[in-house]
Amino acid sequence: MQGRAVWALALGQTLTYATLYYGFAALLPHLEAATGWTKAQLAAGPTLAFLVTAVLTPLTGRLVDRGLGGEMLVILPAVGAGGLALLTLAPTPLVWVLLWAVIGLAQSGSLYETCFAFLTRRLGDGARAAITRITLVAGLASTLAFPLGSLLGSALGGRGALLAFAVLGVVTVVPLNLWAVRVLRRSDRAGGGRAVPQPGLLARAMRQPAFWLIAAIFGAIWLNHAILITYALTLFESQGATPATAVLAASCIGPSQVIGRLALMLNEARVDNRMATRLALGSILLAAALLHLAGAAPLLIFGFAMAQGAGAGLLSILRPVLQAEKLGREGFGVVSGAIAVAPILATAAGPSVGAALLDWGGADGVIAACAALGGGGLLLGIWLTRRLQA
Numbered sequence: 066m067q068g069r070a071v072w073a074l075a076l077g078q079t080l081t082y083a084t085l086y087y088g089f090a091a092l093l094p095h096l097e098a099a100t101g102w103t104k105a106q107l108a109a110g111p112t113l114a115f116l117v118t119a120v121l122t123p124l125t126g127r128l129v130d131r132g133l134g135g136e137m138l139v140i141l142p143a144v145g146a147g148g149l150a151l152l153t154l155a156p157t158p159l160v161w162v163l164l165w166a167v168i169g170l171a172q173s174g175s176l177y178e179t180c181f182a183f184l185t186r187r188l189g190d191g192a193r194a195a196i197t198r199i200t201l202v203a204g205l206a207s208t209l210a211f212p213l214g215s216l217l218g219s220a221l222g223g224r225g226a227l228l229a230f231a232v233l234g235v236v237t238v239v240p241l242n243l244w245a246v247r248v249l250r251r252s253d254r255a256g257g258g259r260a261v262p263q264p265g266l267l268a269r270a271m272r273q274p275a276f277w278l279i280a281a282i283f284g285a286i287w288l289n290h291a292i293l294i295t296y297a298l299t300l301f302e303s304q305g306a307t308p309a310t311a312v313l314a315a316s317c318i319g320p321s322q323v324i325g326r327l328a329l330m331l332n333e334a335r336v337d338n339r340m341a342t343r344l345a346l347g348s349i350l351l352a353a354a355l356l357h358l359a360g361a362a363p364l365l366i367f368g369f370a371m372a373q374g375a376g377a378g379l380l381s382i383l384r385p386v387l388q389a390e391k392l393g394r395e396g397f398g399v400v401s402g403a404i405a406v407a408p409i410l411a412t413a414a415g416p417s418v419g420a421a422l423l424d425w426g427g428a429d430g431v432i433a434a435c436a437a438l439g440g441g442g443l444l445l446g447i448w449l450t451r452r453l454q455a
Contacts, residue, residue: 067188070248071195074180075202077142077241081175082206083213084230084238085145085168089416090295091207091214092226099223104423106158108295108416110165115413117169119406125174126182126402134183135246137174139239145171146234153224153231177203177381178405187249197330197382201323204378207294208319215312270400275391278449282442283384284407286349289438290377291415292431293356294318296423300356303428305363314366321374322381329379338390339450342383346443348376353436357429391449 089096089111096107125137148167155161173179180199185192217226270276293300297318301311325348329341336344352372359365385401392400422431 066248067252070245070252071184071198072202073241073245074138074184074195074249075199077138077238077245078177078180078199078203079206079209080233080238080241081142081145082203083210084149084234085142085172086176087207087210087294088149088214088227088230090297091210092218092223092230093295094298095214095218095223095226097223100161102158102161103420104296104299105417105420107161108420109158109162110152111168111295112165112413112415112417113162114165114169114172115409115415117166118172119409119413121170121173122178122405122409123402125179126399128174129179129182129186130399132186134174134179134186135250137179138183138242138246141171141173141175142234142238142242145175146231146238149227149231149234153228178402181385182401183246184249187252197326200326200378200382204322204326204374205319208316211298211312211315267399267403270392271403273392275449276400276404278445279384279387279391280404280407282346282445282449283380283404284411285438285442285445286346286377286380286411287408288411288415288418289349289353289435289442290373291412292419292422293352293373293435295416296419296431299423300428300431301359301363301366304356304359304366306359306366310363311366314370317367317370318374318377321371322378324371325375325378326382328375329382338383338386341379342387342446342450343443345376345379345383346439346446348372348379350436350439350443352376353432353439357432357436387449 089107093104093107096102097104100107128134128137145168148164148171151164151167152161155164177200181192181196184195184199188195214226214230217229220226221229297315298308298311301314302308306314325345329336349372352369355365355372356369359369384404388401388404418434419431422434426433
């Protein structure tokens with residue numbers, strides 16, 4: 066039963082990411098057509114959502130420490146679905162933006178950070194295998210979101226598709242997570258009850274250069290990723306791809322994340338953390354180069370999707386590994402929550418920064434900025450893995 070519960074959580078995370086995280090990017094062209102609002106006006110909503118998520122993540126982390134992670138995994142996806150439903154009624158861009166705060170609240174306690182912390186508390190040493198299973202399945206969230214968004218958007222329009230995403234979240238994620246949480250609590254092997262974190266651990270970690278380097282690396286890469294994912298369809302079409310080809314290429318990002326994670330798992334004995342980190346960061350930089358070259362050969366957008374997906378997929382696993390290696394395991398949860406603020410804020414900024422870059426320099430400006438972020442992340446990663454020791 067425990068194994069089935071983990072798979073249920075994996076499916077729940079997949080659907081949560083597909084609806085709350087990737088839903089906006091998947092529906093962006095249809096939302097523009099349905100509302101008549103600009104990309105910048107629409108993108109301000111997800112930006113606010115991720116800002117709210119960043120502010121609330123330390124609080125939700127403390128709630129997990131107090132044994133309330135399961136409750137958040139059940140209640141907050143329903144809150145997120147309610148937020149999506151309310152968005153369909155937004156009469157003005159201002160109301161649209163403000164309603165995204167509800168999505169931000171939902172994201173703060175329903176995505177990977179909360180799920181992984183809940184599993185760590187409940188499964189102890191068995192959490193690593195469970196987390197790996199979840200990332201392998203949830204890596205397909207974008208593969209689900211983009212085709213589904215295209216299908217529903219064409220059939221129902223942007224607002225109707227948002228409502229359909231909301232219904233999907235309520236009828237699938239909530240019951241899946243509820244059943245999984247109940248099963249995992251009954252089979253608790255690590256004593257994941259209520260506890261109060263030891264004081265001073267976060268302050269000690271923040272005095273170490275490695276803390277800030279990890280935060281900077283993942284902040285840069287997640288800004289890169291947020292921009293490229295949000296405007297993937299727009300960028301692909303600007304490089305000469307047809308709308309259908311653009312949707313197909315965007316749908317390849319998720320499977321590429323899974324492939325990257327599987328490759329790391331199958332080569333753990335030969336690829337250490339240092340090499341894996343550099344390969345993942347190098348893959349992000351390569352992706353930007355391939356997207357630029359796609360202007361001459363549009364099918365290279367598939368190479369971009371493979372490189373971007375594999376790099377991001379690897380990095381989502383490597384962040385906690387690097388934290389444990391460079392900062393130690395004591396106070397892991399509270400330190401992880403603090404480091405997570407940087408990539409969450411970067412994700413918040415991604416839609417608006419991308420919209421500004423498109424207005425300023427078009428697709429070429431976006432690609433150049435993302436290449437700079439990837440290159441900066443790679444240089445910081447080389448520094449982190451070469452010079453700093455735990």
